[in-house]
Amino acid sequence: MAKKTVRDLDVNGKVVLVRVDFNVPMQEGKITDDKRIVAALDTITYLIENNAKVVLFSHLGKIKSEEDKAKNDLAPVAEHLAALLGQEVAFSTETRGAALEAAVAALEECEVLLVQNTRYEDLDGKKESGNDPELGKYWASLGDVFVNDAFGTTHRAHASNVGISANLESAVGFLVEKELKFLGEAVDQPVRPLVAILGGAKVSDKIKVIESLLTKADKVIIGGGMAYTFLKAQGKEVGNSLLELDRVELAKQLLEEAGDKLVLPVDVVVADAFSNDANTQTVSVDNIPTEWEGLDCGPESIKLFSEVLKDAKTVIWNGPMGVFELEKFAHGTNGVAETLSNLTDAITIVGGGDSAAAVSQLGYEDKFTHISTGGGASLNYLEGVVLPGVEAIDEK
Known part of the structure; x- marks a missing residue:
């Protein structure tokens, strides 16, 4: 360093x-x-x-x-x-x-x-x-x-x-030394294949991260609420799911540039209300009902993600796959956590924030190589942004 x-x-x-x-x-x-x-x-x-x-x-x-x-x-x-x-x-x-x-x-x-x-x-x-x-x-x-x-x-x-x-x-x-080592090596000198998993609510929160990782990762899996903006960009009906209409054109552009490098859910769990007591059904991403909202990835998506991840040697995960705070919609996040916990020959890094909270809540903390303590700092680092608090430190 x-x-x-x-x-x-x-x-x-x-x-x-x-x-x-x-x-x-x-x-x-x-x-x-x-x-x-x-x-x-x-x-x-x-x-x-x-x-x-x-x-x-x-x-x-x-x-x-x-x-x-x-x-x-x-x-x-x-x-x-x-x-x-x-x-x-x-x-x-x-x-x-x-x-x-x-x-x-x-x-x-x-x-x-x-x-x-x-x-x-x-x-x-x-x-x-x-x-x-x-x-x-x-x-x-x-x-x-x-x-x-x-x-x-x-x-x-x-x-x-x-x-x-x-x-x-x-x-x-x-602690800072450890964070910079794991995040730095994962992004700049990864053992390949490098797979990035990005979830969470909004594309707008992670545009720079997506763009940066598309140039560095072998595959980028998109889940969580942000997936619906990408599905909309593919011309699909997303019902009442979280959607950033002003980011659809950007998502379309990213899909065109990324080709098969970008991996999206193939099925989702939809609900008629944002509640643990809601009625739910699992549907293909081609058949999301107009009055329902997607709140989690479905089982076929988890199988697809697991297939993409099985040969990975470095994995960076930032953002949950669904509304993990509600037990009914934690299966996607749990599935990714379980898949990563079984990658015994890979470097697995959780990039802080909600994904770190999810890993902790679901009991997988000791199964990962590194869990970052900084959500915003991790995101900025993955974007390639200079961290002022590190930049100000004396050089050796």
Whole structure:
């Protein structure tokens, strides 16, 4: 990797500022899923073991009001992190000022401090998410070196990543290093055949990804809600299914350019309502009833996708095949997950977001080579877009 990693820094006795992604789901002040916290432990533990004084920065949710501040307080995260590390984690209730500076100054080697939600700074003019240069400079003044280990925010230029990087020697942490390795090799140096599976709701969300992967992958499977825009482009009736009329011509163009490289569903599960209690039927994509909507791939589609995938050596999956949140329409997503879990001789990568949530919900987490922690960042990377949070890190 061209960028410095945490191994390249002298952290002994130093105050190391670390951008982590502790943007975890919470209900009534309780963390409901700690995967993002666990994902940062390797870097934090390494710094502790190498006698650093560790200062952690993270956002949580969006802050537009005092109510948002109360709801997105990071204090419960500090407690949970302490339990995971088996040591005390100090917590600063302030994002700047004398109290924060005193808390940093009080740190001994091997101790950890978590700073309050960086987006508290957004309540007065989006200083954090707008990458205010003075805020980035101020936070940088608190430490000696900086480590970015929040892959999920690398596609954004914020004060707590790009802003700090501009003022300190910087490196990526183990999580970001791992993400860039797997995604980078899969896209730029794949073991072939490379098959990409793209699902989710809208073509417009993934136009650049589709275009990019069509130039790199051997096959691109399209599922989920976005498939209906492509089916419409083929002249098929899609009923009440999700449809982006303004993208039909683009879909037609992509179909013409891709030829047999692009693989679409051949049957779908349609329903007379968006509900687990709806009446359903499985129909060919040539026979979708006008008053029904497609909410999942059908069994013949899963067979087709499995046939395409059986010889794959690298697979990138981003986006569910149906409305997996409703049990009745999770069969397509489940089928793809099961197929990929049985590809023992392939590199299988889930590109964050809803597909990562689906894999987790369906119990396949330990069956994949890599599950990305960053939905938007993963998509941007697959598009070939430069990630500002990585670009700002020092070269080796």
